[in-house]
Amino acid sequence: MPRPFASSADMDDKTQTLEVLADGVYALTAEGDPNVGAIEGEDFLVCFEALATPAAARDWLALLRAHTDKPVRYLVLSHYHAVRTLGASAFEAPVVIAHDRTRALIAERGKEDWESEHARMPRLFKEPEGIPGLTWPGVTFSGTLTIDLGGDRGDLDLAYCGRGHTEGDIVAWLPRHRILFAGDLVETQAALYTGDAFHRDWASGTLDHVASFGAEILVGGRGAVARDRRASRAAIHQTRDFLKTMLREVGAVRERGGSLKDAFTAVHAALAPAYGGWPIFEHCLPFDVSRLWDELDGVERPRIWTAERDREVWAELQD
Numbered sequence: 001m002p003r004p005f006a007s008s009a010d011m012d013d014k015t016q017t018l019e020v021l022a023d024g025v026y027a028l029t030a031e032g033d034p035n036v037g038a039i040e041g042e043d044f045l046v047c048f049e050a051l052a053t054p055a056a057a058r059d060w061l062a063l064l065r066a067h068t069d070k071p072v073r074y075l076v077l078s079h080y081h082a083v084r085t086l087g088a089s090a091f092e093a094p095v096v097i098a099h100d101r102t103r104a105l106i107a108e109r110g111k112e113d114w115e116s117e118h119a120r121m122p123r124l125f126k127e128p129e130g131i132p133g134l135t136w137p138g139v140t141f142s143g144t145l146t147i148d149l150g151g152d153r154g155d156l157d158l159a160y161c162g163r164g165h166t167e168g169d170i171v172a173w174l175p176r177h178r179i180l181f182a183g184d185l186v187e188t189q190a191a192l193y194t195g196d197a198f199h200r201d202w203a204s205g206t207l208d209h210v211a212s213f214g215a216e217i218l219v220g221g222r223g224a225v226a227r228d229r230r231a232s233r234a235a236i237h238q239t240r241d242f243l244k245t246m247l248r249e250v251g252a253v254r255e256r257g258g259s260l261k262d263a264f265t266a267v268h269a270a271l272a273p274a275y276g277g278w279p280i281f282e283h284c285l286p287f288d289v290s291r292l293w294d295e296l297d298g299v300e301r302p303r304i305w306t307a308e309r310d311r312e313v314w315a316e317l318q319d
Contacts, residue, residue, distance in 0.1 A: 032279025078183030
């Protein structure tokens, strides 16, 4: 029997956990669902990631309001995927921030990505009829941007670390606490989605840049919070290992003249012993291998995923 498409059969609710990482620094994790965060300024909040719908975002904000009633001034989007951006309206943030390339990606493929991700992960799209449209950041940057948190709270530094999970991923760094919100550039015991990735850049210079912060607490895009320097390094290492294994296996299949299906089979066999039990492993891998095959074939920028193309790739590699 073919596997159910992507995560379409995963309709079980996940337990959400709000974690206080330091005074005024929060993360919400949910058993492998997308993580989000918030940082208190002196009289405002910075929220990191927006979730898939306003209804989902309001649930997160209700949990956060048990700890702070400060208004959201800034909403930071780590990258462009629909499950990270379409809930933005719930925050009522005067300033929405993203990388220059993230805004360009929303313009180029935002609608297609919305339809693709809704079909792949319907459970994450709580009350999708409440989404008012694509999310458009009002402030973008290319390298770094610093938010003064006010009083004695220090700064929040936003940084572009290079091409990785997408063209435009950014991280949020709290030097005072040595806490890093890494977005989907790092996963902590959750499989990688690389369908829009630049695998070689990500596995090398981009993760080197992420590691250079020396985070003592790291919040990845999915999975548990890494709560010390050793765990943070381990999360970066496992992310790099996943990517390097994919590069090795797909490269070897191509060298011997194999097919895309052969590459998928080889990557699955190599990754499953260590990573196969992690969230969204089976969901992601066909799309991951398809993108890497293109990349090694010289397709520089990821092809746009549509709901139709998703089904075609899934059928080719999973049946």
